[in-house]
Amino acid sequence: MVHEQINTIVQQSEAGYQYLQQLSLAERAALMHAIADAVEALDETLIQTAHEESALPLARLQGEKGRTVGQWRSYANAIRTGIYAEARIDKAGEGKADIRKYNKGIGPVAVFGASNFPFAFSTAGGDTASAIGAGCSVVFKEHPAHPRTSQLMAQAIAKGLASYGAPESVFTYVQGSSHAIGEALVLHPAIKAVAFTGSFQGGKALFDLGAKRAEPIPVFSEMGSVNPVFAFPEYLAANPQTLAAQYIGSLTLGVGQFCTNPGVFLAVSGEAFQAFKLAVSAEINNISEAKMLHEGIQKAYDHGKHKLTGQPEVSLLATGQVGTATLAQAAVFVTTGKAFLTNEHLSEEVFGPTGLLVECADAAEMYHILDRLSGQLTITFAATDTDVAEHKNFFMRAQEKCGRLLFNGMPTGVEVVYGMHHGGPFPATTDARFTSVGPDAVKRFLRPVSFQNWPNTFLPAELQEENPLQIARIVDGQYRID
Amino acid sequence: MVHEQINTIVQQSEAGYQYLQQLSLAERAALMHAIADAVEALDETLIQTAHEESALPLARLQGEKGRTVGQWRSYANAIRTGIYAEARIDKAGEGKADIRKYNKGIGPVAVFGASNFPFAFSTAGGDTASAIGAGCSVVFKEHPAHPRTSQLMAQAIAKGLASYGAPESVFTYVQGSSHAIGEALVLHPAIKAVAFTGSFQGGKALFDLGAKRAEPIPVFSEMGSVNPVFAFPEYLAANPQTLAAQYIGSLTLGVGQFCTNPGVFLAVSGEAFQAFKLAVSAEINNISEAKMLHEGIQKAYDHGKHKLTGQPEVSLLATGQVGTATLAQAAVFVTTGKAFLTNEHLSEEVFGPTGLLVECADAAEMYHILDRLSGQLTITFAATDTDVAEHKNFFMRAQEKCGRLLFNGMPTGVEVVYGMHHGGPFPATTDARFTSVGPDAVKRFLRPVSFQNWPNTFLPAELQEENPLQIARIVDGQYRID
Numbered sequence: 001m002v003h004e005q006i007n008t009i010v011q012q013s014e015a016g017y018q019y020l021q022q023l024s025l026a027e028r029a030a031l032m033h034a035i036a037d038a039v040e041a042l043d044e045t046l047i048q049t050a051h052e053e054s055a056l057p058l059a060r061l062q063g064e065k066g067r068t069v070g071q072w073r074s075y076a077n078a079i080r081t082g083i084y085a086e087a088r089i090d091k092a093g094e095g096k097a098d099i100r101k102y103n104k105g106i107g108p109v110a111v112f113g114a115s116n117f118p119f120a121f122s123t124a125g126g127d128t129a130s131a132i133g134a135g136c137s138v139v140f141k142e143h144p145a146h147p148r149t150s151q152l153m154a155q156a157i158a159k160g161l162a163s164y165g166a167p168e169s170v171f172t173y174v175q176g177s178s179h180a181i182g183e184a185l186v187l188h189p190a191i192k193a194v195a196f197t198g199s200f201q202g203g204k205a206l207f208d209l210g211a212k213r214a215e216p217i218p219v220f221s222e223m224g225s226v227n228p229v230f231a232f233p234e235y236l237a238a239n240p241q242t243l244a245a246q247y248i249g250s251l252t253l254g255v256g257q258f259c260t261n262p263g264v265f266l267a268v269s270g271e272a273f274q275a276f277k278l279a280v281s282a283e284i285n286n287i288s289e290a291k292m293l294h295e296g297i298q299k300a301y302d303h304g305k306h307k308l309t310g311q312p313e314v315s316l317l318a319t320g321q322v323g324t325a326t327l328a329q330a331a332v333f334v335t336t337g338k339a340f341l342t343n344e345h346l347s348e349e350v351f352g353p354t355g356l357l358v359e360c361a362d363a364a365e366m367y368h369i370l371d372r373l374s375g376q377l378t379i380t381f382a383a384t385d386t387d388v389a390e391h392k393n394f395f396m397r398a399q400e401k402c403g404r405l406l407f408n409g410m411p412t413g414v415e416v417v418y419g420m421h422h423g424g425p426f427p428a429t430t431d432a433r434f435t436s437v438g439p440d441a442v443k444r445f446l447r448p449v450s451f452q453n454w455p456n457t458f459l460p461a462e463l464q465e466e467n468p469l470q471i472a473r474i475v476d477g478q479y480r481i482d
Numbered sequence: 483m484v485h486e487q488i489n490t491i492v493q494q495s496e497a498g499y500q501y502l503q504q505l506s507l508a509e510r511a512a513l514m515h516a517i518a519d520a521v522e523a524l525d526e527t528l529i530q531t532a533h534e535e536s537a538l539p540l541a542r543l544q545g546e547k548g549r550t551v552g553q554w555r556s557y558a559n560a561i562r563t564g565i566y567a568e569a570r571i572d573k574a575g576e577g578k579a580d581i582r583k584y585n586k587g588i589g590p591v592a593v594f595g596a597s598n599f600p601f602a603f604s605t606a607g608g609d610t611a612s613a614i615g616a617g618c619s620v621v622f623k624e625h626p627a628h629p630r631t632s633q634l635m636a637q638a639i640a641k642g643l644a645s646y647g648a649p650e651s652v653f654t655y656v657q658g659s660s661h662a663i664g665e666a667l668v669l670h671p672a673i674k675a676v677a678f679t680g681s682f683q684g685g686k687a688l689f690d691l692g693a694k695r696a697e698p699i700p701v702f703s704e705m706g707s708v709n710p711v712f713a714f715p716e717y718l719a720a721n722p723q724t725l726a727a728q729y730i731g732s733l734t735l736g737v738g739q740f741c742t743n744p745g746v747f748l749a750v751s752g753e754a755f756q757a758f759k760l761a762v763s764a765e766i767n768n769i770s771e772a773k774m775l776h777e778g779i780q781k782a783y784d785h786g787k788h789k790l791t792g793q794p795e796v797s798l799l800a801t802g803q804v805g806t807a808t809l810a811q812a813a814v815f816v817t818t819g820k821a822f823l824t825n826e827h828l829s830e831e832v833f834g835p836t837g838l839l840v841e842c843a844d845a846a847e848m849y850h851i852l853d854r855l856s857g858q859l860t861i862t863f864a865a866t867d868t869d870v871a872e873h874k875n876f877f878m879r880a881q882e883k884c885g886r887l888l889f890n891g892m893p894t895g896v897e898v899v900y901g902m903h904h905g906g907p908f909p910a911t912t913d914a915r916f917t918s919v920g921p922d923a924v925k926r927f928l929r930p931v932s933f934q935n936w937p938n939t940f941l942p943a944e945l946q947e948e949n950p951l952q953i954a955r956i957v958d959g960q961y962r963i964d
Contacts, residue, residue, distance in 0.1 A: 090899040101903050211698070215857075216908060218915070385937055388937060400589070402931070404932040405936065415579060418572060418583070418956050419571055419581035426698060449885060449886070452888040453889045454887065458877065
C-alpha cells in the first residue's frame with residue numbers, strides 16, 4: 001500500500017518536473033517569488049501552531065519565518081542571474097565542433113523535513129527552495145514532530161504555485177511517520193536525489209539506501225557535528241570572561257538544538273583555562289531549564305548527558321537551573337585531552353545544551369586531537385593574530401576537517417549568503433562538496449548537458465548565440481558578461 | 483602484504499597532498515606545465531611501446547600523446563584563472579559576519595588507468611591532470627594491459643615534478659593486476675576520491691566499495707554506453723548513403739574501442755531505412771579485420787557478438803572482412819523496436835566494432851524506446867530542422883537520458899574544451915554531475931570551505947580583500963572581475 005501511494009505521488013512529481021523543465025530562468029524565479037509571497041502571507045496561526053508543536057519561542061519562529069521567505073527570494077534572484085547554468089560555449093573552428101554546455105535539473109527530488117527548524121529546514125525550507133530553483137520538482141516527507149505546521153506551509157506552497165499558474169505537482173506532500181514511507185520514496189526509480197537534515201542514524205540510512213539502488217542517486221544528509229572551539233593561549237588569557245559568556249550563549253541558544261552547536265571546547269590546561277572554567281560555571285548557572293523540540297529529543301539528550309557522566313576521566317563542571325523529565329537542564333563537563341583522544345564516546349554529539357571542555361596537556365596534544373578529529377560542520381578559533389601566526393599549520397590543517405572556519409565568534413547562526421558553506425566532511429554530512437544553506441545549495445540538484453553542433457534556435461536560451469538571457473558565460477575559454 | 487604496501491604508498495601521497503595544498507594557483511599551474519613538458523619530451527620509445535602493448539596504430543598514438551599534453555596545459559591554464567576556486571565574498575554588515583568561501587582539494591585521489599586510451603585516460607591522463615589541478619595528490623593504479631607504457635609515463639611525471647622542484651609523493655604509482663590492490667586502495671581511509679574509466683562491472687564494484695567505507699567517498703566511474711543514434715524521416719530519406727558512411731566510420735573507428743562508440747542506430751522502418759541498410763552493408767564489407775587492445779577485450783567482443791546472434795528477432799545484416807581468434811571482425815545486426823523494448827540484452831554494450839540497427843514500427847515506438855532508455859554518454863540525432871521542429875518533445879526528453887546531445891555528427895571524438903560533458907546518467911557513469919573530459923573535470927576533486935570573520939592576512943589568497951590573484955569572484959552577490 002505504501003508503495004502504491006508513493007508510486008502515485010512520484011508519478012505526479014514527474015509531471016511537475018516536466019513542467020519546471022519548460023520554464024525559463026526568469027519564470028522559475030518568478031514562481032519562487034510567488035511561493036515566497038504566499039509563505040510571507042501566512043498569519044499568526046502559523047507561528048502559534050509551530051510554537052505548540054515545537055516549543056520554540058514565538059520571536060524565534062517569527063524570525064525563522066522571515067529567514068525562510070528570504071531564502072526563497074535570494075535563491076530566486078540567484079537563479080535569475082544564470083550563474084548556476086554555468087554556460088560554456090566553444091565555437092566551431094578548424095576541425096572543431098561547436099560545443100555548448102549548461103546545467104539543468106537532475107529530476108524529482110525527495111526532501112525530508114528536519115524538526116529543529118520547522119520553517120527554514122522543513123516543508124518550505126532551503127532544500128525545497130533550492131530543488132525548485134534547480135528546476136526539480138519536490139516530494140516532501142513531513143517531519144512527524146510538526147505535521148500541522150507542515151501542512152500550513154504546504155498549503156502556502158500550493159497557493160504560491162496556483163497564483164503563478166503552476167501545477168500542484170511541482171510540490172507533492174507525503175504524510176506519516178513510518179520509516180517504510182521514507183524508504184519507498186528514496187528507492188523509487190524516478191527520484192533522482194535526496195535531501196535530509198537530522199540525525200546521523202537517519203541520514204546515513206538514507207545515504208545507504210540511495211547508494212544501493214539499481215541506479216544509485218546522490219543523498220545529501222546533513223547530520224551535525226560537535227563543532228569544536230579551539231582557544232589559543234594569548235586570546236584565552238586575555239578574555240576568559242567574554243569567551244565563557246559567548247561560549248555558553250552559543251551552547252544554550254535555542255536549547256542547544258542547532259547543528260552548529262559548539263559541543264566541545266579545547267585549550268591547553270593552565271591558569272587561563274581555570275579562569276575560563278570559573279566563568280563558564282557562573283554563566284551556566286544562570287541558564288533556565290527549557291522545553292526541547294519534542295519528547296524524543298529530550299530523551300536522547302538526557303541519555304547523552306547520562307552517558308557522558310558515566311565516562312572515566314569525565315567530571316561534571318556545572319549545570320544550569322534544575323531540569324525535569326520534560327524540561328532540559330544545561331550542563332558542562334570537563335575531561336582531559338588524553339581521555340578525549342582515547343575514548344571515542346567523548347566526540348559523539350549530544351544534541352542539546354551540553355558542552356565538554358577538554359583540557360589539553362600541551363599544544364602538541366591539541367594538534368594531535370585536530371588530526372584525529374572526524375569531519376565537522378564548523379571549527380572555531382579563539383585566537384589573537386599572534387596565536388594564528390604561531391600556529392599557522394594548525395589553521396591550515398583545520399580546513400581538512402570542516403566546512404566553515406570561524407575566527408573569534410561562535411558557530412550558531414548560519415547566514416544565507418553565497419559565501420556560506422553549511423556542510424563538511426563525513427560524518428558531518430554525506431557529501432562534503434555541497435552546502436545546504438545559501439544560493440549554492442541549488443548546485444546539489446543540477447547536472448550538465450552538452451550540445452554538439454546544435455541548431456541555434458533549438459538550443460536552451462542559456463546557450464543561444466545571441467545570449468538572450470544576458471548571463472555570464474565562458475565563451476572560447478574567456479569569461480564574458482555580454 | 484598488499485595492505486602494508488598500499489598503506490606506505492598512501493602515506494606518501496598524504497605528504498604529496500600537504501605539499502600541493504601550499505602551492506598557489508599559479509604555482510600549481512606551473513607544476514602542471516612542467517609535467518606537460520616532460521610528457522611531451524618523451525621520444526618514439528613511448529609510441530613504440532604503447533603500440534606493442536595496445537596494438538593501436540602509431541599515428542593514433544602520436545595524436546593521443548598530443549592530446550594528453552594538451553590536457554595538462556589546458557587544465558593548468560584553467561586553474562590559473564581561478565575559475566575553480568569559485569570565490570564568494572560576503573562582507574560584514576549590520577549584524578552580519580564577514581563570510582568568504584573558496585574551493586580546495588578534497589584529498590589524495592586514487593586513479594585507475596583505462597586500457598583504451600593508454601595516454602589520455604591512463605597514467606598521465608585527464609584524471610591525473612585534473613586531480614593535481616585541484617591540488618590533490620594522485621595514487622595511480624596501472625592498467626595491466628600496458629605496464630611498460632605506464633611506467634614510461636610515470637617516469638615523465640616524476641621528471642616533471644623534479645624539474646619544478648615538487649616531491650615525488652605528488653604522484654605515486656601502484657603496480658600489479660590483482661583486484662585486491664585496487665580494493666585496498668579504494669578502502670584506505672586517507673583516499674578521498676576515486677576516478678576510473680572502464681567496464682560497468684569494474685566501475686560499479688569500485689563505486690560500491692567507496693559507498694560502503696566507514697567514510698563514504700565519491701567514486702567517478704565512467705563505464706560507457708551504447709550511444710544511440712536516432713535518425714529522423716526527412717534526414718534519413720535525403721542522406722542514406724552519407725549517414726551510413728558516417729555511422730560505419732564512427733562504429734569501427736579504432737576497432738570500435740571508444741566509450742562513445744555508436745552501438746545502436748534507430749529509425750522508423752520504411753524505404754529510407756532499407757536504403758540505409760543497403761548502404762551500411764556495402765560500407766561494412768570494406769572494413770578490415772583488426773587487432774583489439776588485448777586478448778581479454780577481443781574475447782569479450784566475440785562473446786558479445788555471439789550473444790547477439792543468438793537473440794530472437796535479431797539477424798546479422800553484414801560483416802566486415804573475415805576475423806580470427808586474434809583479429810576482430812566488424813558486424814552489424816538488425817532487430818525490431820519491439821524486440822529492443824522487450825529484450826534487455828539488446829541494449830547491452832558490445833565493446834568493439836559491432837552495431838545494432840533497430841527498425842521501429844512508428845515514431846511512437848521510437849519515443850517509447852527513448853523513455854525506456856538507460857543513461858548514456860551521448861545521444862545523436864540525424865535530423866533536419868523540420869524533423870527537430872516536429873519532434874521537439876523528443877529532443878527535450880533526450881536530455882534526461884544522456885550527457886551530450888549531437889546533431890548530425892557522430893559521437894566518437896571527445897574534444898577537450900570547457901563545453902564538453904563527458905559523462906551521463908547511470909549506468910553510463912556513477913555520477914551524472916561530473917565530466918571526466920575538459921577543464922571542468924577538475925571539479926570532481928574540490929570541496930568548499932568558508933571562513934568567517936577571518937583576519938585578511940591569514941586568508942587564502944583567493945579570498946583576500948585586495949584580490950591579489952585578480953580572479954573573478956562574487957562579492958556581495960555581484961560578479962566582479964577586479
